Amino acid sequence: MRSLVSFLLLALVASVQAISSSGGNRLLVILEDVAEKDGYSKFLGDLEVPYLYKPHHLLIASTTGRGFDIAYETPKSESLSLFHLGERSYDHVLLFPTKAKGLGPNLTPNVLLEFINAEGNILLALSGSTPVPSSLVSVLLEFDIHLPTDRQGLVVDHFNYDTTSASEKHDVLLLPTPGPLRPDYKHFFSLSSSGAPDGRERAGERSGVVAFPNGIGQTLGQGPLLSPILRAPSTSYSYNPKEESEAVDDLFASGSQLSLVSAFQARNSARLTVVGSADMLSNTWFDTDVKKVGEKTSIKTLNRGFAKAVSGWTFGEIGVVRVNWVEHHLNEEGLSNASNPKIYRIKNDVTYSVSLSEYSWDKYIPFTVPANDELQLEYSMLSPFNRLKLNPTISSEDSTTYSVSFKLPDQHGIFNFLVNYKRPFLSNVFEKNTVSVRHFAHDEWPRSFVISGAWPWIAGIGVTVTGWLAFCAVWLYSAPPAKGESKKKQ
């Protein structure tokens, strides 16, 4: 009976986790007109609370939708407010392109920045055909994401376009699904040929294409918080369709400098993704047949899977690393090994462990470090004294424990055990545990008689003491000279 109850409880917990991303499930979708949402019904449907979901149907939750509680607003709406009494009203915001030049008083750059600072996530869908609202331009500039001048631009590629739909304008780009930026990064946007987002490294099997119709490109600054998810092919460029001139003299950007889908992760792990083309999220381009230049057969786009991966990453469903606990203790025989003591002594043997989980769509799984990467512990005061690789020791169903044992260096002070693991697409891991490291106490040094170098000195003391005692004895017991003699001497 008891086991059944606990199983039910467990299932309840699991389902509550299952229907929300790691950062909450309140999603606000902002559209020019609420009616426009039908154009994105597949994408939004994927996000929405599943139809079948009911609290008592524990085990059939999250079969189709991903459990977001979606609210729809327009920028002009009076009731639109990202904050209520200083708290976030929504966990995530999804902004579709709007036609107005500004976004109104509820979505000023300050509000959007504050939303990011309050750990809210934003997915920004732009379009090549409508100018980007100026408040978005300036907030993106704060993140060092640059849009083309005049807030408008169109990415074209004369070598990778879809021949069926854009044989004239060449503005529907067909791109292979992106691989990892660097071999030691974890990557979430490679899709298997079936279209399911696939975190594993399977770069070799990438076969499907993603359609990027009518999109605007961005360039990214040098900051480490930015990373491109989808880069334009080397033959593409961006131009302003409003300018009539034939030749483009001042090119905004071209080739792989042009980022089509860009990711920004703030220091508090809040995420902002800029998708250059809102159309790629629309029903039209989910599972459409497209034909690449120079190819005979048409293939299906993988936009649905890509949209899932991008939105999943932005809304904290993947790539979120959780530190379950941090523990360090003395690793010496005969001494207490209580957890997380405030003070150590120099030259103590110490074990440090940290348990990490990674959120993957609906549950926490053990976090594994990519093959070419290392999770490191820094033992530092002002600068690192040790930088040690943390090795996985215990792996459970939902977490991996990384730990390392080492001897503290011969330096007292206030030290930090620091795990500073910041990688693109993974939420930031920054764990600082401060301990004091004291010097040897007066009774912790080896005694003088066990130090061989001290033996001559000890012998010296012994000789002096015995000699003095012997002298005293001789002095005291030797007979005093006769009185007569001493008088004579004087």
Added chain:
Amino acid sequence: MAVAEGARLTPVELLVSLGRNPTTKTLLKIIILVLIATAAVASRLFSVIRFESIIHEFDPWFNFRATKYLVANGFYQFWDWFDDRTWHPLGRVTGGTLYPGLMVTSGVIYHLLRFLTVPVDIRNICVLLAPAFSGLTAYAAYLLTNEMTTSSSAGLLAAAFMGITPGYISRSVAGSYDNEAIAIFLLVFTFYLWIKALKLGSVLWGALCALFYGYMVASWGGYAFITCLVPLHAFVLVCMGRFSLRLYVAYTTWYALGTLASMQIPFVGFLPVRTSEHMPALGIFGFLQLVAFLEYVRSAVPSRQFQTFLYIGLGGIFGAGLLGLVGLTAGGYIAPWSGRFYSLWDTGYAKIHIPIIASVSEHQPTAWPAFFFDLNMLIWLFPAGVYMCFQKLEDEHVFIIVYALFGSYFAGVMVRLMLTLTPVVCVAAAIAASQLLDTYLQYKSPEVVDNKEEESTDGTSKKSSKQSTLRSASQPVVGIYTVLSKAFIAGAMTVFLLIFVQHCTWVTSNAYSSPSVVLASRMPDGSQHIIDDYREAYQWLRQNTKEDAKIMSWWDYGYQIGGMADRPTLVDNNTWNNTHIATVGKAMSSREEVAYPIMRQHEVDYVLVVFGGLLGYSGDDINKFLWMVRIAEGIWPDEVKERDFFTPRGEYKVDADASETMKNSLMYKMSYHNYASLFPPGQAQDRVRGARLPDQSPVLNSLEEAYTSENWIIRIYKVKDLDNVGRDHAAAASFERGHKKKKAIKKRGPRVLRVE
């Protein structure tokens, strides 16, 4: 007996006869000494009465904090204390780097009183320790003076002088819980025991002297004064041909036991055999062995052989010893003289080489009025007393002469060494004053001018001293005949003494009784107004910041922050790490962009500055700022330059003419941030430097104001975290102020491509 005689004696004669009775004399002396001690304690209580029972100034706050730690954690914990709340992140091995004598004394008194079921707050013990010990110091001065002269009035006068001299009161008012509080007593008492041991040639007294020397070492770094003065005295005696077995016994006993005792203090450790400051004591120890050996040889061999032996042996050994010393110093086994010591010989040395020492006001050379201010009439009685010592010139008088010579020199070099001069001034002045009074208060006029007569009136035998005085200094005995001159001199002396008491009280009350934590000022109507900004701000820190929030401030305030606010600090008044202090100096004197990474690296949460511009409080950080610059320049001469903080005309200005470096320095910005908004436009004024400030307050990007005390004396700033979206602070602050970027600023030169 007194009653029987009283019938036929006048009251004056009765009193005199009472004074002649040895028992009543002793009783009177005891009563007088107790009264002196009471006066000494009472005159030190101004600050407690006027303000409250509070710890003063800077260093006492550390001693107080350490005492609390000792009382709370016990002696062994205190001995091994690693303090992680100072010198962040280095920490300080406090147990091994302090003089524990003071704290242990208070701890013992505390536990004793607890044992006697007297519940006393440890703070009150700390506050009142210095006055209590001043009473003991007066008694020690009495004992020491009694060794110098036979006149018992000299001792009592010395005790009275010692009790109320401002030179000593300056470091021992209630609340001034510093090492000097007990160290001066120990200094005087050790000297007394040394004289006693020397006079008697007694191992017992020598051992007692060593014991108190050990206590002194445990209490104050100034013990080096004893370590050098006693061997010097011995050396002078040997040079005067006064080597005796008494000297040998006293010195060797003191040195052997005293050095062992001093080495028990972890902070001192092996210094007595490894540093130059301690070498004289070791050298004289060896020298005395040699002299004693020579004495023995002289008694054993004929004088002619002895001559050659003397020249060869002594010369050889002295040469070898000197060579050895030089060699060991060059080889690094013996540390050369420390910087503080050099600055004693060359007052300009510290200013050039070690600004951190020169920056302390009490390390400045003494201005001459200070002598009169601190010692009043004693300063002109002092040479007379030294002259009297020359007249008698026994071993102990040589000591007073040597002490007077060196004490005067050091007091002239460093303000705070006035303290070590004061005891000898009191003793010498008391000798002179008592001689004067003894001569002029003689009731009977001398009938016949005769040596014998004079001696018999003195009572005790003076024969031994007569024989050893210098012939040139032997005085003809002069008697005073007329009552008028007696009355005149006695009256003048009384007036001087009264003025002295009045002066001491005035100085104590006005100059030395301010806790400096609390400032007092007068309202227009004459009533007292307390300015309590320091405690207000420290209390704010204590109540509003995280317990491990690190506070960066100039080192002067480190102990107070640790003691009153109980927050970790980067640097404090224990200036053991010059580089760390220079780092803080660099952060304070650099631009924000330079300072921020430094503060970030040191995990600084708050920055505290002292600003006196509103109130006209001159001891603020802008006035100390050049020292920060100099200390930082000592370590980073390329990054911080003192010259840049002056105007092209070489002026140190804070107004609109201030140099750009000055205006951009963190210290300047923190001091004047938002200051102009207090005033109507165009009237912002700094009342310390008398400067009119620009209307535009400096802009701070990486710090934000957290707290400013009532009179703006303390300003506390919070260090901002890194910007959440990766901008620099200037950009983030400009965005906050509403300057939205419309376009990315075009950089010149080729486009920077992003490479993954």
